Every structure is written in C-alpha cells, then in structure tokens.
Amino acid sequence: MLFNSIDFAVFLPIVFALYWLLAKYPLRAQNSLLVIASYVFYGWWDWRFLSLILFSTIVDYSIGLALNKTSEDKKRKRLLWTSIVVNIGLLMFFKYFGFFVDNFVTAFTFFGAEIQPNNLNIILPVGISFYTFQTLSYTIDVYKRKLEPTQDFIQFATFVSFFPQLVAGPIERAKHLLPQFEVKRHFDSNFAMSGVYLIIWGLFKKVVVADNCAFFVNQIFNGSSSYSSAELVLGAVLFGFQIYGDFSGYSDIAIGVARLFGFSLMVNFSFPYFSRNIAEFWRRWHISLSTWFRDYVYIPLGGSRGNKSKQIRNVLIVFLVSGFWHGANWTYIIWGAIHAMLFLPLLIFKRNRTYVDQYTITYKQLPKIVTTFLLVTLAWIFFRADTATHAINYIIDICRFESLSVVTFYKNGKSLLFSVIIVVSILVMLAFEFKSVQKHQKEVILSPYMAIFIAILITFMGVFKNPSDFIYFQF
Amino acid sequence: MKLFLKKISALFIVFVALAMLMSFGSLYFLRHSSFYKSSFLVNQVPQDNFDYVILGASDGLTTLNTKVIDSVLSIEGLNLSMDDTSLSSHYLMLQHFLAEGKQTKYCILVSSASGFDTYTNTLNNNDYRFLMYTNRAYVTEYYKQFPDTRAKILYYSKWMPQLGVSYYNAELFYPSLMSLLKPEKRNHFDDKGNFTYPVLNKTNQEITEFKAVSVEFSNPYVARIMTLCNENNIELICYFPPHESKKAIIKSSEYHFINHSSTLTNTAYFYDEIHVNHVGRQLSSLNFAETFRTYKTND
Numbered sequence: 138m139l140f141n142s143i144d145f146a147v148f149l150p151i152v153f154a155l156y157w158l159l160a161k162y163p164l165r166a167q168n169s170l171l172v173i174a175s176y177v178f179y180g181w182w183d184w185r186f187l188s189l190i191l192f193s194t195i196v197d198y199s200i201g202l203a204l205n206k207t208s209e210d211k212k213r214k215r216l217l218w219t220s221i222v223v224n225i226g227l228l229m230f231f232k233y234f235g236f237f238v239d240n241f242v243t244a245f246t247f248f249g250a251e252i253q254p255n256n257l258n259i260i261l262p263v264g265i266s267f268y269t270f271q272t273l274s275y276t277i278d279v280y281k282r283k284l285e286p287t288q289d290f291i292q293f294a295t296f297v298s299f300f301p302q303l304v305a306g307p308i309e310r311a312k313h314l315l316p317q318f319e320v321k322r323h324f325d326s327n328f329a330m331s332g333v334y335l336i337i338w339g340l341f342k343k344v345v346v347a348d349n350c351a352f353f354v355n356q357i358f359n360g361s362s363s364y365s366s367a368e369l370v371l372g373a374v375l376f377g378f379q380i381y382g383d384f385s386g387y388s389d390i391a392i393g394v395a396r397l398f399g400f401s402l403m404v405n406f407s408f409p410y411f412s413r414n415i416a417e418f419w420r421r422w423h424i425s426l427s428t429w430f431r432d433y434v435y436i437p438l439g440g441s442r443g444n445k446s447k448q449i450r451n452v453l454i455v456f457l458v459s460g461f462w463h464g465a466n467w468t469y470i471i472w473g474a475i476h477a478m479l480f481l482p483l484l485i486f487k488r489n490r491t492y493v494d495q496y497t498i499t500y501k502q503l504p505k506i507v508t509t510f511l512l513v514t515l516a517w518i519f520f521r522a523d524t525a526t527h528a529i530n531y532i533i534d535i536c537r538f539e540s541l542s543v544v545t546f547y548k549n550g551k552s553l554l555f556s557v558i559i560v561v562s563i564l565v566m567l568a569f570e571f572k573s574v575q576k577h578q579k580e581v582i583l584s585p586y587m588a589i590f591i592a593i594l595i596t597f598m599g600v601f602k603n604p605s606d607f608i609y610f611q612f
Numbered sequence: 613m614k615l616f617l618k619k620i621s622a623l624f625i626v627f628v629a630l631a632m633l634m635s636f637g638s639l640y641f642l643r644h645s646s647f648y649k650s651s652f653l654v655n656q657v658p659q660d661n662f663d664y665v666i667l668g669a670s671d672g673l674t675t676l677n678t679k680v681i682d683s684v685l686s687i688e689g690l691n692l693s694m695d696d697t698s699l700s701s702h703y704l705m706l707q708h709f710l711a712e713g714k715q716t717k718y719c720i721l722v723s724s725a726s727g728f729d730t731y732t733n734t735l736n737n738n739d740y741r742f743l744m745y746t747n748r749a750y751v752t753e754y755y756k757q758f759p760d761t762r763a764k765i766l767y768y769s770k771w772m773p774q775l776g777v778s779y780y781n782a783e784l785f786y787p788s789l790m791s792l793l794k795p796e797k798r799n800h801f802d803d804k805g806n807f808t809y810p811v812l813n814k815t816n817q818e819i820t821e822f823k824a825v826s827v828e829f830s831n832p833y834v835a836r837i838m839t840l841c842n843e844n845n846i847e848l849i850c851y852f853p854p855h856e857s858k859k860a861i862i863k864s865s866e867y868h869f870i871n872h873s874s875t876l877t878n879t880a881y882f883y884d885e886i887h888v889n890h891v892g893r894q895l896s897s898l899n900f901a902e903t904f905r906t907y908k909t910n911d
Binding site: 143157324326329330333551554555585588589592593596597598599601602 | 774780781
C-alpha cells in the first residue's frame with residue numbers, strides 16, 4: 138500500500154479509529170491490531186512475502202529468548218551468527234543472487250568458459266533491506282546485553298512489522314522502538330497534530346517536489362546521449378531533489394503516521410542539502426541507516442580507534458557496504474566509493490567533525506553548501522544511472538560542454554509548466570527548511586495556516602495522474 | 613481525542629472549502645473560455661446551423677480541414693474532433709453539440725478501421741475536457757458509466773470539483789489560469805476546430821501494399837451515434853481516413869461510409885503511420901470534398 142494512494146487514505150482512518158477504541162482494553166489488543174494492520178499493509182503488495190516477515194520475526198524472537206537463557210559465550214555467539222546468517226542470507230538470496238550469478242558469469246566468460254546460469258527470476262520483496270536490518274539490530278543488542286529480550290511475541294511482531302516504517306524506514310533500533318510497544322499509549326492531541334503536519338509536509342515533498350522532478354529526470358536519464366551538457370547537469374540536480382523529496386517525504390509521513398498511534402520514530406533526515414561538507418551530509422542524510430552502519434559495522438571494526446590506515450579502511454568498508462545495501466548493482470558500490478573518497482580527506486585532515494556543534498548556517502557558508510550539494514549530485518549520477526557505463530557516459534557528455542541549451546525545460550507548454558512548478562516547489566521546500574535550520578529545529582514545524590497552504594499546493598501542484606513509486610521501495 | 617478531532621476537522625473544513633472555491637473558480641474560467649473544444653463550441657461558435665460537423669479523435673482533427681472543404685463546396689462545417697479519444701467521446705461531443713441548440717445536416721464520424729470495431733469500457737484520456745459541464749446530465753451519465761477510478765473521480769467532481777481539478781491539475785487548473793488572462797485562447801486548434809501536423813523529413817516512398825482490415829461496425833457506439841443522429845434528422849457518414857499501412861474493407865453495411873483509407877500512396881503525405889501531415893491533409897480534404905459533393909448530389 139502506498140502512502141500516497143486512495144487505499145491508504147481509507148486504511149489509515151479505519152486503523153486509527155479501531156486502535157484508539159481498543160485503548161481501554163489490555164495493551165495486547167492494540168499491539169495485535171497493529172500487527173494485523175501491518176500485515177494487511179504489507180500484504181497489499183504481495184501477500185506471499187508475509188511469510189518472510191513472519192519467518193524473520195519467529196527466528197529473531199526465538200534467538201532473543203535463547204540468548205537470554207544462556208550465559209555460555211560459545212553458545213551465545215552461535216545464536217548470534219544464526220540470526221546474522223538467516224537475516225543476511227534472506228537478503229542475499231532475494232536481493233543479490235542475480236547480481237552474484239551475473240558477475241560470476243561475466244568473470245568466467247572473460248576467462249573463456251561458457252556458463253548458462255539459472256537466474257531463478259527472484260522478485261525482490263518490498264522493504265526487505267529495512268526490516269532485516271531492524272531485526273538484526275535487536276539480536277545484536279540482546280547479544281551485547283544492551284537490551285533485555287522481549288517475552289511477548291506480539292510486541293516483537295509489532296516491532297518488526299510496524300507499518301509506518303516497515304518498507305522504507307526509518308530503520309528503528311529495538312532499544313528505541315520496542316519499549317514503546319511495552320507501555321500503554323495515551324492519546325496526546327498535540328503530538329498527534331504534529332504528526333498530521335508532518336504527513337502533510339512529507340506528502341508535499343513526495344507528490345509535488347519529487348514526482349514533478351521525475352518528469353524531467355526520467356526523460357533525461359533514459360536518453361542522456363541526446364541532451365545538452367546544461368540539461369544533463371540540471372537532470373542530475375533535479376534527481377538530487379527528486380530522491381530527497383521522495384525518500385525524506387516517505388520518512389516524514391512514516392514518522393507522522395507513527396505519531397498518530399502514539400509512537401515516536403527517530404529523525405531520518407535533517408535538512409541534508411544545507412550541509413557544509415560530506416561528513417555533515419552523512420550526519421543529516423538517512424540518519425537511521427548511517428547510524429546503523431556506525432554502530433554495527435564501523436565501531437565493531439575498530440571505528441576511529443587505531444592508526445589512520447585502519448580508520449581509512451573502516452570508512453571505506455562502511456561506505457562500500459552502504460552502497461551495496463542500496464542495490465545489487467555496481468552503480469551503488471561506485472556511489473558509495475565516491476562518498477568514501479569525498480569523506481576520507483576530511484577524516485585525514487581531521488575536518489570530519491567541524492560542524493558537529495554548528496547546526497545553524499550563515500550566508501558566508503553558502504559556497505560550501507553549494508559545493509557539497511554539487512559533489513553529492515555528482516555521486517547521484519551513479520545512483521540513478523542504469524549501469525556504471527551509463528553513468529560514466531553521462532558525465533563525459535556533461536564535460537563535453539557542447540551545448541548549454543536548456544530547451545527541454547520549455548520546449549512546449551507542458552514542459553514549461555513542469556519547470557515552473559519544480560522551481561516554485563523547490564524554493565518553497567528550501568525556504569521552510571532554511572527557516573527550520575536557523576531555528577535549530579529537527580523537522581519542519583508547520584502552523585495550521587501553513588499546513589493548509591501546503592495542502593493547497595499539494596492539491597494543485599501534485600502529481601496524481603501518473604504518480605511514481607517511492608524510490609527506496611526497491612531497496 | 614476530542615481536541616484532536618476538533619482541530620483536524622477545522623483544518624479539513626478550511627482546506628476543503630478553499631480547494632473547492634479554487635476548483636469552482638477554475639472550472640468557471642474554463643467554462644467561459646475557448647481553451648478546450650467543449651467550451652469553444654459554447655463560447656466561440658455563434659452559428660447554430662451547420663452543413664456538417666466532424667467527430668473524431670486526432671485523425672479527425674488533422675485529416676479533414678473544414679476550411680478547405682467549405683471553400684470547395686461553399687458550405688459551412690465545424691471540426692469537433694478531440695485527440696486521444698474514441699467513439700464514446702464522440703457520442704458525448706455530439707450530445708454536447710445538440711444540447712447547445714445547434715443543428716447539422718451531416719455528421720462525419722472519423723475513425724480508423726479498428727476504432728469502428730473495438731470498444732473498451734474505459735474513460736478516454738481527454739474526457740476530462742467536459743468537466744466544466746459536469747452539472748449537465750449527459751456529462752454526468754457519461755462519466756458514471758465507466759468503472760475505472762479516473763471516471764469515478766470525474767463523476768464525483770459534480771459535488772467535489774477539487775477531485776477532478778486536482779487529479780487533472782496540469783490539464784485543468786493551469787489552463788484555467790491562462791483562460792483567466794486570455795479567454796479566447798484555443799488549445800491547438802483553429803477557429804473552425806482544425807489542427808495540422810507539420811511536414812517531417814520522412815522518406816518519399818510509394819506505398820504499394822496495404823494490410824486489409826475488415827470492418828463490421830461492431831463498436832456499440834456506432835449504433836448509439838446513429839440513433840442520436842436519426843433522432844435529430846442528421847445523416848451519419850462514417851469516414852475512414854488515409855492510413856500508411858492499412859486498408860479498410862467494408863463488405864456490406866447499414867451505415868453510409870466514405871473509405872479513403874488507402875487513397876494516399878506515398879509516405880511523404882504522412883506524419884506518422886496513422887496521421888497525415890499538412891500536405892496530406894490538404895489532399896485528403898480535397899478528396900473528401902469531391903466524394904462528399906457526389907454524395908450530397910445523390911442524396
């Protein structure tokens with residue numbers, strides 16, 4: 138079920154009403170309803186994949202209990218590895234099987250051997266990368282004794298499948314979310330209203346900013362060889378706004394929906410396009426994933442301890458793994474590598490924590506913000522391109538500087554209209570975000586009047602006829 | 613919870629009221645403009661009596677130039693074709709024409725061979741262009757008959773216009789802003805409802821072979837249009853426009869028809885496989901005028 142669909146517009150009020158009607162009953166009733174609602178939400182795409190979530194839930198719940206029962210190190214380690222193998226195994230099979238087979242075939246063909254592979258035509262279950270990471274964090278935290286395992290299967294099932302963040306995050310930590318399922322929820326009107334405003338803001342970013350940008354981005358990336366250098370640059374810039382509007386919009390809606398049910402989810406985006414260097418960008422972009430990698434990959438590898446070469450190795454590993462997490466394609470790995478290359482100089486010259494305590498920005502920092510944005514945009518080309526060759530050709534075509542024509546953006550009435558909508562919507566988004574950054578807010582906080590204004594913009598500037606899927610569903 | 617419901621209701625009511633107001637305004641400006649053919653017919657066509665009208669999709673819009681036909685035959689015609697539509701929309705357009713108190717002696721129904729036989733029970737892509745007349749029963753009934761979501765959105769727009777205006781915002785809301793400034797502006801058609809495709813640098817090749825497609829007139833809308841014509845003393849003529857690769861074969865028919873599907877035998881006359889270009893339109897219109905003259909004389 139998509140957040141921007143009529144199905145969800147019907148589903149949400151029904152679940153909301155039933156959920157708060159059950160508030161007078163024992164906690165289990167509300168949690169059970171959330172599990173059922175989450176399974177309906179997920180099963181709307183393909184009910185067959187529900188078995189995967191259920192399987193993952195049962196395995197990690199059982200392992201959590203087993204970890205609690207034993208203090209024997211060897212046994213605990215074995216249990217942890219069982220969870221890692223099952224979760225990563227599922228991810229590898231469904232997401233990366235085809236990739237590995239294709240690359241093996243390419244490698245063998247290079248050496249003269251001919252192989253006829255069986256690709257199995259595996260369909261990628263929506264959101265598998267998100268919920269496997271979430272369940273994995275639970276087992277690891279229980280193993281490290283940072284968290285008491287839950288005894289209540291329904292609570293754990295709700296934690297794994299909680300529908301607002303099930304398919305595209307934020308990837309919640311058990312330490313943060315699971316305890317919220319263990320206590321009685323009381324309806325807080327202001328908290329719920331803040332959720333409504335966040336849903337409106339998220340919808341604006343998705344339906345107006347991202348989906349309108351997609352109009353040009355798809356055209357330009359699908360036929361990049363026939364566009365001018367200036368159009369290619371603008372195509373990449375617009376993709377930057379598309380993916381931000383799409384993904385952060387989804388996160389905002391997820392956080393907002395969760396608040397309607399009395400839950401607090403972690404902030405996933407903190408105005409990343411106002412970052413002054415790449416290190417800051419990664420503190421503001423997809424925070425739930427970058428902190429996941431920090432806690433479960435970077436720090437176990439040694440983190441910033443040890444000499445510089447070890448630190449560089451750790452950073453490289455994290456960025457490459459993060460790239461690979463996004464998809465079974467070399468383009469994502471290169472995207473991760475580019476970010477590593479941009480991050481490493483900051484690490485080496487100890488500039489990676491420069492802006493940790495400086496949340497607000499000054500106008501003098503504008504060149505740094507623009508430079509960071511352009512570097513991020515360069516990396517986005519690999520993220521969006523179909524293949525690494527496509528991305529390289531795209532960049533080569535930009536560098537030719539053969540033409541600075543931007544006729545694509547005004548060649549007919551429709552193009553001109555989309556261009557105007559895109560410019561207006563991006564300016565509105567950046568203006569609200571800039572105000573929030575300067576006020577030291579973690580999210581855009583709308584007043585009732587502003588919420589109505591944004592809702593009107595969604596109504597008359599949104600893309601409803603041919604909406605795009607959320608990009609991160611494919612991950 | 614009560615406070616939340618109060619707040620959310622207030623927010624919702626103000627939003628709906630504003631959106632509704634803007635949508636009503638949008639449809640009002642479109643209704644008083646000539647941007648789409650439905651309102652062009654109402655606002656920029658003062659005549660009530662025509663010798664013929666042309667109903668069709670993009671092929672009807674771009675094949676027959678009423679200005680050429682009128683100058684050859686000294687008659688008065690109007691092109692009511694709309695691109696990206698099918699026979700069901702043509703039926704609606706004819707209803708709209710008659711509802712305006714206008715009359716015609718002949719109705720030229722333009723379609724490809726397959727169009728006369730194929731019917732899918734779905735809304736056509738440009739049917740939203742009648743949304744400003746959704747208070748009229750024939751428009752509401754038209755939207756109501758289709759099961760798809762888009763049709764439902766247009767149908768319920770009778771009461772909540774923001775549904776249709778929002779869903780088709782690029783096609784309705786923004787043109788309405790333009791109509792506010794320039795109400796006489798037309799959306800790609802001239803003052804007689806015609807449009808033409810440019811001459812592209814296509815190959816100049818003789819077409820020697822056409823694939824034969826037999827026509828049964830099995831699309832139920834042919835019969836419905838025929839009935840509507842009969843009720844209003846209009847003579848219906850089905851017209852098969854030139855096609856680059858297909859030839860219509862009509863064995864026997866209860867319908868009058870003019871089959872020009874294979875009359876243009878050079879690729880240079882075509883814009884694409886199913887549309888003629890500017891030159892092809894001139895030839896097609898002259899061919900049609902001659903056949904129509906004979907037809908009228910015999911009549």
